[in-house]
Amino acid sequence: MATNTTAITLATPHVTLHGIIAGQHGTVAQFRGIRYGRVPARFAPPVLATLESSVSSSSPSRDGGAGAAAETKDVDCTAYGPRCPQQPIDVGYLLRLPEDVELPREPEDEFECLNLDVSMPAAMVERKSLRLLPVMVWIHGGSQVMTFGSAASGICDPCKIVEDSVKQSKPIIVVTVQYRLNIFAFGDGKGARNLALKDQRLAIEWTKKHIADFGGDPENITIAGESAGAVYAHAHVVQNAPVKRAILMSGTLELSPPRPVSYEATIVAPMEAKLASIGTSLRTATAEQIIQALTETNMVSMWLQQSPDEPELSEWTRSGSVKSLLVGDVEYESILWRNGIEALTPQTIVDAFDLAGEHSGELRRAYGIMGSRATQTKTGALDFINDTRFSWPIQKLSRAWRAGGRAVYGYVVDQANPWQGSSRAHHAVDLVLLFGGLGLSFNPAAEAVADEMRRRWIAFVNGEAPWSADTTFAFGPHGDCRELDAGGLAARRRTVQLATLERVPAAQVGAVFGALAAGRVSLLN
Template sequence: MDQGGFQIVSFPAVAHRCSDTTTLVNRSIVARKPIIIVTFNYRLNIFGFGDGTEKNLALKDQRLAIEWVVKHIAGFGGDKVFRPALDKITLGGESAGAVYAHTHLSTGAPVARGILQSGSLYLSPPQPLEKGTSVISSLSANLLAKHHVSLSEAPVSLLLQQLKDDNINPLWIQQEPDLLRWQERLGDIQDLLIGDVEYEAAIWRNGLEAVVATDIAAAFGSDELRRLYGVSPSRPTASKLGALDFINDARFALPVEEIAAARRKAGKTTYQYVFDQVNPWQSSSRAHHAVDLIFLFGSYDLSGNPAAAAVAKAMQERWIAFVSGEGPWDAEKRFAFGPHGKSAEITDEEFAARRRVGHFGVLREIGMSRLGEIFGKLAAGRISLLN
């Protein structure tokens, strides 16, 4: 039997119904392709960031969990792993989880396959050590000055309050030697499944509502980019919509294309998808960020929405096939989930009708570094799950 460990990292805890893996595992058993899903905890916020002497503790927690699976999964009914990079463990994540998963895949994690849903290191690239050192120094100084306590001695409640008071949100990955030139490091995995949803930028919609059009236009920097996305100081609504489209393209859709192209050039098998099925309960919300988790895990009853149920079935079948070492579709083609309940391979022309492919050339010329700066000006501190 094909068995393996499939790790998914997402904002909802695995105890949350949205991330309940029971249905997906049961479907794999019925399909005679049983999989074992392993989830794990790791340190968050400043506790996962480090105190300056140690860095990226969240990543280290995750790597320890992966290595534990390699060593012990056979004891839970999985395959004995003799050659980790060539065997059956799949590492996957969505959004921030995909950022972490991409990091591990780029730094030699002992896994066979990877899944990146709606995220990559392009969404949150490793930041210079000096930035982390500055944050820790500022936090330490304020704790000492205001509360007469050191960073290591501060109780958790006080530490979290000081982070809030200082408006510090240390969620980024800090640069380390094995993360240098990560864009060129494809890792040892042979197979990757990667894609995005149609409206990734939904989580910045509320935050951008408060930004005036003149500030959005200034953030874009160039007339060419402003024209491309319909941004103008005199058009507030169009500018906000253009900013959301830019975020969608620069931090989600284009990175999928870049990663897939680089892997194919290196002879690595890559399965690329787009997810365009709308929210099953509120179609006006579109195929927003993280809606694919509802379909993947199948923990909600979608029988009253035949189109949604059909997409959920198609997605689950293909994720199970991939984790089992099979090809979920023709790797030379992209696969589309939705809209209207349809799931099928699509042509390049059909893909171009779903994503702003015509914009990608201009974005590539600007460069990922500059795109990241623009993204920061538009999006920093404005993320919201209340959309």
Template sequence: MRPFLVVLCISSIAAAAVAASISTECVTEEPPSINIYDPVGTAVAAPVVKIRNGTIIGSRSGHVDSFKGIPYAQPPVGALRLRPPQSINRPFGTIKATSPRPTACPQVQNLQLNLSSLPPELEALVEDMLELPEPQGEDCLTLNVYRPSGATPCSRLPVGLWIYGGGFQNGATQLYNGTNLVNKSIQLGQPMVFVAMNYRLGAFGFLAGKKLQKEGSTNLGLRDQQLAMHWVRENIENFGGDPFKVTIFGQSAGGISVLDHMVINGGNNLYHGEPLFRGAIMDSGSIFPANSVASSKAQAVYDQVVEAAGCSNHFDTLACLRALPYQKFHAAAETIPDVFGFQGVDISFLPRFDPNDDFFSESAEVSIRCGNFAKVPIIIGDQEDEGTLFSLVQINITSSEELVEHLRTYYPEIGRRTLAGLVSKYPNHPSAGSPFRTGSENQVYPQYKRLAAIFGDLVFQWPRRTYLSVAAFQVPAWSYFSSYLYGTPVLGTFHSTDILALFGGGIGLISAEAVDSLQTHYISFINHLNPNTFSDSVVAETADQSREPLIPQVFLGDDSGGSVIDSLNRIRNWPRYDETRKLLNFGNHSNSIIRDYFRKKAFEYYVHHVEEFRF
């Protein structure tokens, strides 16, 4: 098809899709058109949206309007540092929301990750994925909105509300361009609005300890996210979205955040009597068992930040932290080891429960076990080799005994016998480790693949399976297992590669077919709370794609005798997760179905000790 015909085709689909979503009974007054000027001085009609606090001027690219850097809270600076976010309570006039790089919240530099064992092209990719966004600053509580350019307040399109990951220490809205996803939704005839919010990170958003607990100023990053949800409820209709058709979705720390929003307030997700969201998607993150905000570990982190900031001798250490210049407080926060440090995924800044506060009163695994969570349809899944990226630093671990001792630094309150029991469930042979299904290859150091398998299971696979063992019998649930980077040296299908697939940035590494498959299922779910609702024409175009070899579960370390049970058309029929425990296995050119039984004995051991494995 010639390029100009492609443009005409997409334009027709866009117009038809958006028009179909508009009620003939709905009448709205559009804001007057405003011209902006491109770099060569040409006048371009800009989309304009009026909301409660003012007027937002965006930009247009093809068939997608974008509005970047819209404030949803008062700047958390000065006296508002380390306090819950405050709604904007006054008009802000007119905002030109066209910046390509809205201010990111303060980040933590990843200094310890050693990528020298990777091939040069893979090293460059990972470095690019970990590059910190700029500019950064405390005045960062903004969000971005992407919509089909024909959308109006009458369109009432479903909304995907994105929460980025980054170990609760990195991430920004500017890293996630929603244009590709919205364009795909238009092509599928299922248009949607995409929203992404910034939230405070590191010590700015997740510092804990007794002083902050007493003041009610804990889990600030989660509170930021919830205030952004309130903003969506109150304003997204003006952008063409339906405030009652919101799906929250996120990856890594964003997936953990999504799970947390389903359990905070005792699982009550109502706002003014209506649910804030009707569906949830969790990529590579779900339950994250954590100790309380007043635990010894949380207090030790607070005390270290206070000491590094020079506030130890002050009568009110919290007031001292608030009075510090931005750069000095930021430097104090960076003295805490990061997520890619020697202890791997030993996250210091993260959501922690507070038994004295209804907002987040119990650890997530307790809420799930007791049924205290929002009952909404879900998608949840992981990558095959989640733990590899976090295991590149610990090169001096050469034996089972050293591995157990290393895990004791990671979980200091767990006895050596318990940790030795966990390690024993993972064979001391590289063929059983991660990246899985690669025999004795990719063993960077003697315990690398074994540690990667343990990290991937403890932090990602087992919490997902634990959550599903309860939720899948109470709500519609679909789960997946991604293997599209099988064979990638050292890392396999590693943590965060789902981002490349979801936002279409991995072409060349991840196939166009894999990107199309993931995006199509997600857009279907956001529109209909079912990942299998799409046009027959889309299925027909992809039905003849080649199929990859299916995954024998024995190579996943399975000890239950399970096996691949079926092949699957690249698009059609993602089965619900139920007592059969079927997972959709995303491959690079085709999908298959496997059962969620791999490494059964290790999982049963984890479940028996789950509350001991808190962070």
């Protein structure tokens, strides 16, 4: 176990978890790699795990009552648990991390990846607080195929968030979740589907059941995620997960719309064919063989499936039990498609916009699509992708929730990458800012924005209004943070183009997006 450790004993069952003291000032206790679920077999639904199932050693102790003996089991929670097997991708590529920033190599295990980490104020271990604390359950992103920014990597280590919450006298507990990914979550079409969603729902149920033992309030949970993690978080909201608030960062269900099960053959068939060529199948192959097949078939992203037993996934504006929403985007989300769009000819882009039929001319004018101007046309295509998958869905969802009487707090992140400002405020840079796990003292402007983001997020998780619901909060650029009225937002986002999209049938917008973007997304941009 780690040298600087702490322990917490849970009342039911008699289990002592041994974690570590973390944070810059030792004010955070972390309990890592707690198993919340079991994977009985490949592609099987998860089963809720008991805390005893993670026992590393046990020793009997007396409970002091009526002379009866009670056994207290010890669980080592000082090391992060394994993640789901996945294709290796350089996370630092998109984040523009310097060469001297080395991310740890994370263990992988198909059947042991259903684990979570609890980060809490260290004072709560001794129950020095008389009230149960608000809880944020965090779901990482990664195109539903890989882990982009785990707590173990340091990128999304929530220590700084918890530490700041203590400083602000608004302490919170953060639960970070690992779950199945890629084909291990997608399934083979012969059994359960949407296994990642099922894993995460189990983690939420585990949190509801056990978080009070850590000093957390099971009735005061905020679900949060970024990119694919936000897609999942939104899905949990429409499926009426027992959460009070939601934070959707750079993603809604419209970023990766659930598809009918008839589409699953486009994933499963190539994988089965590739594995059959080496004498195995999705059910019998080793995890290593499956990852190799994913690489050779170029499966770089997946989606939720619109299965008959989950019809609510099509009802994207449902708010479920959630009372308030914090939602927003970064300025350059479409960086994920940059290389793919750059490889297209201007005429190919014009042809894609022609799929909008009678609205094609209006859309081309709105986004500056001109076959004779390559740079302008490719930039316009990226702007279109950015708007149709991020800004516009956020606008529609916010409008629907407000109409339903829910509180919605919108934001924009315009603070550029702290290491390479010319890369702009690109997709996932908000993770670097919010979590602060890599340190930003070298860039005072970025650090100022990061501090402000955490302050506002912590307020929201505590049930406070992080800013006026009538405004949009802007984080950056140049370290400046402020509330924007409608005119201020129009100066930062393409509100004229968004108004154009409102006039075009969704099916035609989707056809243009599909022609431009399908198969061209990559985290290596």
